[in-house]
Amino acid sequence: MSKSNHFSTKSVFGQLISLIDDSLIKKEVKKCDSDRYTKRFKTKDHLISMLFCSFSKCTSLREISGAMLGLSGKTAGFQLNHIPKRSTLSDANKKRDVLVFENIYHELLKQYGSFLSDSRIKDIINKQVKIFDSTTISLFKDILEGVGRNPKTGKKKGGIKVHTVVNADEIVPEMVWFSESKKHDHQFLEKLKCDENTIYVFDKGYNDYRAFEHFTNHKTGFVTRIKDNASYIKIEELDINEQIHNGVLKDEIIEIEVKRVRKYRNYD
Known part of the structure; x- marks a missing residue:
């Protein structure tokens, strides 16, 4: 029997992120052209940053940036390539179309919807x-x-x-x-x-x-x-x-x- 590599030596947040197939993100990024004119802070980094905000119950962009800065050297576990500054997050929230995140959400719901409840x-x-x-x-x-x-x-x-x-x-x-x-x-x-x-x-x-x-x-x-x-x-x-x-x-x-x-x- 093959072993799953989703959860080995990863934090809880890293385990959750590993359930999002990278090919799914790439497909929606290409469809929405959401990385156009973006050099460093790509859609995937943006998605992971906002998920971190939600799970960590951060209440401001400054809090997100500061909390993630404390994870320097540990970001590989949850596939983050670039830790954003507050201004970078602010600009991304203003300029990047939310449709790409909406599409990712619906695709994940289709994939994992059957696991969300024990009683159908x-x-x-x-x-x-x-x-x-x-x-x-x-x-x-x-x-x-x-x-x-x-x-x-x-x-x-x-x-x-x-x-x-x-x-x-x-x-x-x-x-x-x-x-x-x-x-x-x-x-x-x-x-x-x-x-x-x-x-x-x-x-x-x-x-x-x-x-x-x-x-x-x-x-x-x-x-x-x-x-x-x-x-x-x-x-x-x-x-x-x-x-x-x-x-x-x-x-x-x-x-x-x-x-x-x-x-x-x-x-x-």
Whole structure:
């Protein structure tokens, strides 16, 4: 049996970097032409530096540069050819297109995605379960005040809203979408791709009957909480199997009337 040379005499960070195939990086660098006009600080060095930043929880470029400088003589273990100065990192972050890193990320996700979770929901129900929710980041109150909501308290907060979609059997986001914080959550639903192999799970903050009709027409499953004042007609009440968890109170087929007074984005 041949032995793996990934982990011999390497630091933990070096072991992680060794899982990124050099040919993958070269392929994406060539595709995006990301090393054009670059003499020393190549895309691979840039990638390793920013991964070091993430794993070491550095909070500034100066901190990254200083921490990596302390590793002089040990960089061969994680394939770093050039330790960057703060200004070098800053220039690279400004000038190098992020697309090359995005492509590397997606290729790695394809390669190692099956190892990210011990339980594969898709293998059980033969559908991909996708969960999404939103959070609001309040920042630059004076600058972004115009994109904030108008709460009853009168204290308007500026910021951005972040919607994140995650596959239930993975630990990394499939999609991240930014919007003004004053936009209602349900407007994000039009960004989702519908197909019969997907089930979306989300909170009632995204409640939108027109979107629900759109999901139904495209045979896309969804699980959410219904609003307390929802108006619907019960079509049929189903029996609850004894094997079902006793937290299930009712299993009903219902019909909800969808108003067609106004045209609504992509759901028509």
